[in-house]
């Protein structure tokens with residue numbers, strides 16, 4: 049496995065790093081406190097990312113994206129991880145499922161997304177179905193010219209202002225999971241779509257999670273992504289990339305914490321010594337460093353296997369997602385401890401990252417789901 053970044057990747061990462069440092073990090077505390085960012089301001093930042101050629105950076109060439117390798121994406125996502133979740137959205141990490149858009153959908157759906165003219169959310173989770181997608185109760189019934197959907201989705205990211213939502217619904221309730229679900233593209237303003245509520249939550253302030261209902265919501269045939277019955281396959285086709293994405297974001301957040309704590313440990317004095325000279329503190333820092341590097345290696349390995357089309361990509365992506373998200377929790381806890389009371393106050397971003405870290409063990413497949421996958425892989429004949 050070659051760990052050296054190519055010249056092109058290094059240049060992209062440098063551009064992202066500068067944008068994060070100069071344009072996004074100064075806004076983090078304000079966005080966190082307000083639990084939001086004005087749509088116009090967000091749009092202006094998206095336009096800046098567009099002008100730098102970064103917007104929609106994870107899209108494949110087949111639908112008009114840059115077609116970057118997973119290894120390059122992992123490096124970029126680590127750089128984006130140095131800022132908060134809502135501000136990281138400025139770079140337009142779009143749902144991987146969009147690669148299944150047909151010619152016409154590319155024109156009316158994907159092209160405006162890639163220009164940052166519109167935005168999109170992806171809705172799988174329901175009050176009765178999260179880890180267990182076979183329990184999805186949203187139903188889509190065939191009618192003349194399309195489908196009629198009924199159901200409720202919740203905990204869905206960024207649909208508050210989204211122009212489109214990709215919705216997973218059951219089209220054949222008697223079929224096995226792999227052919228039971230279909231993906232529908234629902235437009236904002238559809239009279240059958242109603243936003244129910246926005247959740248108050250522990251972290252990711254400024255990154256809205258909402259619930260919505262579909263009540264006899266008509267969706268024309270032109271708004272089915274892929275073929276009917278392909279919803280599960282479409283989701284599974286990109287889930288490993290999404291897990292590498294989450295792992296990479298966790299690396300960036302953990303590295304941001306290390307960048308804060310090392311100068312602090314060098315400079316602060318207690319009992320006549322620099323904090324970093326106390327052995328207990330050294331052990332905290334060493335453990336953070338080892339685990340961060342281990343998580344980075346697992347992530348790079350998963351990305352390399354993904355780029356090579358290797359069958360072990362799936363399990364490697366699970367390992368990376370699981371380990372990196374849990375590593376981030378441990379690093380955030382130790383770093384906050386090394387800062388003492390200052391770590392608990394909102395003057396520094398440490399407490400925000402501590403809060404933000406927790407969600408990564410839940411989204412894109414919980415830690416338990418990753419462990420189940422890994423164990424099944426180990427035990428398979």
Ligand SMILES: Cc1cc2nc3c(=O)[nH]c(=O)nc-3n(C[C@H](O)[C@H](O)[C@H](O)COP(=O)(O)OP(=O)(O)OC[C@H]3O[C@@H](n4cnc5c(N)ncnc54)[C@H](O)[C@@H]3O)c2cc1C
Pocket residue numbers: 169170171172173177178179180202203204205206252257407410411412413414415416417
């Ligand atoms: C910040 C954030 C953003 C999100 N964004 C989106 C989004 O954009 N779109 C979307 O569709 N969803 C989104 N979600 C929802 C997320 O995908 C689900 O919360 C997640 O899949 C878990 O589902 P659940 O909450 O229903 O938990 P459940 O499935 O009810 O599980 C509850 C707990 O039990 C464990 N568990 C369940 N079954 C087993 C088992 N067989 N063995 C052992 N343990 C088990 C789980 O791991 C979990 O710890 C988001 C969630 C968060 C926190």
